[in-house]
Amino acid sequence: MANILIIEDEQAIRRVLRNILSEENKSFVVEDAENGKAGLDKMAETNFDLVLCDIKMPGMDGIEVLDQIIAKYPDTAVVMISGHGDIETAVDCIKKGAYDFISKPPDLNRLLNTVRNALDRHQLATEVKVLKKKVSKKYEMIGSSSALAEVREMIDKVAPTEARVLVMGPNGSGKELVAHHIHEKSERSKAPLIEVNCAAIPSELIESELFGHKKGAFTSAVKDRKGKFELANGGTLFLDEIGDMSLSAQAKVLRALQENKITPVGGDKEIKVDVRVVAATNKDLQKEIADGKFREDLYHRLGVIVIRVPGLNDRKEDIPELADHFGSKISEEQGIAPKTINEKAVAALQDFDWSGNIREFRNVMERLYILGGTEISEADVQRYARK
Numbered sequence: 102m103a104n105i106l107i108i109e110d111e112q113a114i115r116r117v118l119r120n121i122l123s124e125e126n127k128s129f130v131v132e133d134a135e136n137g138k139a140g141l142d143k144m145a146e147t148n149f150d151l152v153l154c155d156i157k158m159p160g161m162d163g164i165e166v167l168d169q170i171i172a173k174y175p176d177t178a179v180v181m182i183s184g185h186g187d188i189e190t191a192v193d194c195i196k197k198g199a200y201d202f203i204s205k206p207p208d209l210n211r212l213l214n215t216v217r218n219a220l221d222r223h224q225l226a227t228e229v230k231v232l233k234k235k236v237s238k239k240y241e242m243i244g245s246s247s248a249l250a251e252v253r254e255m256i257d258k259v260a261p262t263e264a265r266v267l268v269m270g271p272n273g274s275g276k277e278l279v280a281h282h283i284h285e286k287s288e289r290s291k292a293p294l295i296e297v298n299c300a301a302i303p304s305e306l307i308e309s310e311l312f313g314h315k316k317g318a319f320t321s322a323v324k325d326r327k328g329k330f331e332l333a334n335g336g337t338l339f340l341d342e343i344g345d346m347s348l349s350a351q352a353k354v355l356r357a358l359q360e361n362k363i364t365p366v367g368g369d370k371e372i373k374v375d376v377r378v379v380a381a382t383n384k385d386l387q388k389e390i391a392d393g394k395f396r397e398d399l400y401h402r403l404g405v406i407v408i409r410v411p412g413l414n415d416r417k418e419d420i421p422e423l424a425d426h427f428g429s430k431i432s433e434e435q436g437i438a439p440k441t442i443n444e445k446a447v448a449a450l451q452d453f454d455w456s457g458n459i460r461e462f463r464n465v466m467e468r469l470y471i472l473g474g475t476e477i478s479e480a481d482v483q484r485y486a487r488k
């Protein structure tokens with residue numbers, strides 16, 4: 102179904118447009134208004150997917166209507182209807198944000214094509230919005246502890262800069278989450294965030310993974326392949342578990358960071374890249390440096406800003422909020438009716454040792470949700486949350 106509004110002062114044109122659209126598709130619900138004000142009044146009552154708006158009208162003209170629609174209903178697509186002599190104005194309207202324009206008298210094919218395209222784009226834009234909301238929900242950072250407030254403050258300060266960031270903290274504490282927030286709040290958020298788990302890639306493959314390779318560079322290189330640095334161009338490269346990278350790969354990453362250039366394996370040309378690096382590790386890099394396992398120069402290149410994410414044991418006051426958050430997430434994902442968790446159960450959870458951090462906490466909540474009673478009790482916690 103699509104709600105379409107025609108704002109047009111000439112009754113004959115209104116009627117023609119209405120008839121064409123209603124006959125074209127039974128799922129179009131078409132309304133009309135004879136002037137800008139009446140149109141905007143209708144918009145205040147109904148959500149329209151598309152507005153067809155005449156440019157020249159007595160009183161409020163089409164440009165003014167367009168301005169108001171853009172300001173108040175930015176998700177609604179607008180197609181201008183232009184008469185003789187106002188094509189230039191129609192073009193200006195597109196620059197302002199109208200989707201397209203049709204000329205009077207309306208040509209059937211052009212009108213239908215424009216309407217279909219505008220509705221398609223409107224639907225895509227709506228879907229993108231829903232997906233973005235879902236993604237940003239996935240990366241929600243829950244907790245009001247002062248430890249987490251400090252992390253948030255650091256993110257807000259460093260995100261808009263170009264500074265490299267090293268995120269340190271134990272397993273499952275939310276380091277990847279921090280990297281996502283930095284990217285999303287940065288100027289680079291429209292470009293990709295590319296993630297590399299350095300611990301998961303065998304050392305002989307890491308170079309090709311990061312810098313790409315040319316066809317024939319090694320036996321399995323059957324075609325040219327871009328590396329993560331190139332894929333992240335204009336955006337952010339998240340080097341997770343950087344402490345697990347081999348010394349030879351560290352040397353190459355250091356060079357890439359120093360020169361902002363990379364050379365694909367088997368290639369002879371350098372490629373310029375514009376990448377902001379955010380790295381993360383659960384290792385004590387100072388100790389790794391002392392043990393000769395991590396390059397000190399790379400540490401200084403990466404860690405212009407260091408953000409330390411505290412483990413859950415150091416912010417147990419976040420547990421009630423986290424329990425609620427994961428509870429509603431799990432109930433949604435698993436299709437289980439929402440449950441409550443009583444105060445004693447929460448207190449029991451706060452008594453546990455959470456060395457596996459938020460990841461472990463989420464798993465425990467999942468167990469409690471699936472196995473516990475409608476109101477999760479202390480007994481449930483003792484029975485199902487013990488490790």
Ligand SMILES: Nc1ncnc2c1ncn2[C@@H]1O[C@H](COP(=O)(O)OP(=O)(O)OP(=O)(O)O)[C@@H](O)[C@H]1O
Binds near residue numbers: 241243273459460463
């Ligand atoms: N403050 C938080 N609020 C809600 N969810 C969180 C929070 N911190 C972490 N999580 C969730 O916990 C899980 C683990 O987080 P994440 O992967 O960011 O940890 P990590 O420190 O990068 O782990 P690893 O060291 O194992 O790579 C993820 O599902 C993440 O969404």
